[in-house]
Amino acid sequence: MDATRSLVLTRSYGSVGIAGICERAGVRRGSLYHFFPGKEDLVIATLEVLYTEFEAEVLQPALRGPAGLRGRITAFVNAVHAFQTRMQAAEGRLPGCPFGSLAVETGTQSPRLREAMQGHLDAIRAQFRAALDAAVAHGELDARTDTARLADHWLALMEGILLMARAEQDADTILRLAPALQDLLLGAPAPERRANEHR
């Protein structure tokens, strides 16, 4: 599963073969099929583990650690940036958001895989919403804020940022686009103060 993770994240579902996974893992193909019924299940299981780790190591610490929504967003962005940088250093490729990428690639081919990825995206969105609800409770956001809607926007923008980062194969893209997240979630600055504010 570690081999599967490395390969699927840095390449893509379709372009990763069972043979490559097994070679990397130092395992014979037959052994693999003793534990997993097929490629699809292997990948689903692998990303299940990845999500669990992502929630425990990125989502929870960043979104509950610092006080204040602004600090939490920053912590979240930095944690994502660190993870992407680490992966790029280790594997030579910047993965972007695996759940989003897989959902896009297999969305029109493998319903089970797509549903699994959608489930993870939903879970991330729920974490975002919890952070927004906490901000509402602390008076950082107006009480009438539609946190579900805002969390939805947050996830969409985050996916877009990671898509751009993967397309450019550059982790700094995340930092470059992160201000958009602050603008979207905390309200854009008044037009008068907008120019170059984030530099």
Added chain:
Amino acid sequence: MDATRSLVLTRSYGSVGIAGICERAGVRRGSLYHFFPGKEDLVIATLEVLYTEFEAEVLQPALRGPAGLRGRITAFVNAVHAFQTRMQAAEGRLPGCPFGSLAVETGTQSPRLREAMQGHLDAIRAQFRAALDAAVAHGELDARTDTARLADHWLALMEGILLMARAEQDADTILRLAPALQDLLLGAPAPERRANEHR
């Protein structure tokens, strides 16, 4: 190339085979290789055409037609929504943003394809920026607005929106997330008016 477009947009680069393309086009494989040196070049050429059409039929009309940035954004979103809906009706699958999807999928494998897609994304960003510059010229945005940066954010969010739409295979996702675009580009409403504003 029409067959290539349909298949690549609704499936993915890796999962579309030369055989499938030729079968759909009613052409023998050998004939294809008389005109294109390989799959990569075929797809690049196909998406070149697609971008040209996209610019002429979506970008230009939407971003120059209506008066006012808000109206232009709305027109752009509606045009994209219409295109996605049409594709879904015709092919049974919602393609999302082909340039983004291809850039993501092939970004770690086919440098030429990735560069081509990046070029198209850059071109789209330039169109966005032109629309923002026009808004600045009309006083709709502050003169000090960093339009390049804002166009960058615009593209990232748009890619995220289309990624979500493809993941969910639902064109309405675009309309659901479109308000985020208005918030990001025109400035979020004051917190007091934020709740449910867009419903």
Added chain:
DNA sequence: AGTCTAGTTGACCGATCGGTAAACACAAGG
């Protein structure tokens, strides 16, 4: 008529795909 060339065709290439199955190793339990 003869030549040339753009394009078509179908057979074929080696490689790889995901997946299967039978033979085998081996430790645990009787």
Added chain:
DNA sequence: CCTTGTGTTTACCGATCGGTCAACTAGACT
């Protein structure tokens, strides 16, 4: 000692992958 269950190994399956090639067709030009 013998069975049983858990894995491992290896050879193999048909299908498909992207790509090649030589033979062929047919219209244009001389």
